[in-house]
Amino acid sequence: MTETAIGALLIILAGAVARRAGVIRRDDGPVLVKVVIHLALPPLIFLILVRADLHGSLLLVPVAGFAIHGLLVGFVVVSTRLWGMDRPRAGALIVATAVGNTGFFGLPLIAASGDGFSLPAAVMYDALCTGVITWTSTVAIATSYGRPQGGPRVSLSDLGRSLLLPPTWALVAGLAVNLAGVEELPAIVERPFELLGAATLPLTMIYAGLMLDLRGVERLWRELGYAVVVRLGLSTLLGVAVAAVLRLEGDVRATVVIMAAMPTAMMSLVIGTRSGLRSDVLASAVVVTTLLSTLTLPALRAVLL
Incomplete structure (x- = not known):
């Protein structure tokens, strides 16, 4: 993972340099996201699940994700109140810390890092935990803290649309083929899927470089x-504590x-x-944690493995 993380960092910097040189623009970012969601990530997910040795403990993976998320939200809510922080800033910190970039960053990083991890577990964590949290808990927290007069709400329509995106269909298709x-x-099917799936990490890192500020x-x-x-x-x-409690x-x-x-x-x-949350806090958190994670994740892998 060390080599992959360093490579990811270099690609992020290459994306930033390309933006400054005028080769690509920040406005091109949404196109890269669409390419990842519709063309690169689905083949990666499909091949992971087709090749997977499925077992019962995978069902506990999203449970672990929800538990971690709930504990983080509780901790940050209490600490921001003790801090006396205004609601838009507090909401930004809650949203920035309560859920990680498991799809665009975690899944392709693990897929490119070799042995020691369970790719099916990574898919389950992202699709059945982070994907649901994003359009339920994150939206409810953001609306509650950003627009208190409207109260918290859950974006069921956005959740429904996200569940109908190609990565979800790839999850279903991969499970069906495996079973x-x-x-x-x-x-003729496998090789193009491998090539497309391998593009997920570099395209995502180029996008991160475009957004780097x-x-x-x-x-x-x-x-x-x-x-x-x-x-x-x-x-x-x-994560360590919850995994121990669930006996993973x-x-x-x-x-x-x-x-x-x-x-x-x-x-x-x-x-x-x-x-209406503090966009400067959120954007800076994305940039700083992404850059630092290219150092912390290899160190964590060395401890775990």
């Missing part, structure tokens, strides 16, 4: 220090812990900004 006992895919970070050093400690530190410890072992345990240690989810910035 049907198909042991080998035709090369460190201006104003120094003004938010307290908030960012807090976000880094909670998102990359406390969340990791909670081996590759599945390592995957739950590493997914808990992912940087701030990019969708948190989108949802939080739309709801």
Whole structure:
């Protein structure tokens, strides 16, 4: 994972340099996201599940994810109240720390990092936990703190749309093919899927480089220090504790812990900004935790394995 994480960091920096050189623009970012969601990530998920050795402990993976999320939300809500923080800033910190970037960052990073992790567990964590949390808990927190007069709400329509995106269909199709006992895919199908899936990590990192902006970070050093400690530190410890309580072992345990240690989810910035939370806090948290995670994740892997 060390080589993969360093490679990811270099690709992020390459994306930032390309933006500054005018080769690609920040406005091109949404196109990269669409390419990942519709063309690169679905083949990766499909192949992971087709090749997986499915077992019962995988059903506990999303349970672990929800438990970690709930504990993080409780901790940050209490600590921001004790801090006496205004609601838009507090909401931004809650959203920035309570869920990680398990799909665009975690899943392709694990897939590119070799042995020691369970790729099916990573898919289950992202699709059945983070995906649901994003359009329920994250939206409810963001609307509650960003627009208190409207009260919290859950975006069931957005949740429904997200569940109908190609990665979800790839999850269903991969499970169906696996359970049907198909042991080998035709090369004419498998090889293009491998090539497309391998593009997920570099495309995502180029997108992160496009969004990279460190201006104003120094003004938010307290908030960012807090976000880094909670998102990359406390969340990791909670992952270890929850995995122990659920008696997860081996590759599945390592995957739950590493997914808990992912940087701030990019969708948190989108949802939080739309709801009136502090966009500067959210954007800086995404940038700083993503950059630092290229150092912390290899160190964590060395401890786990």
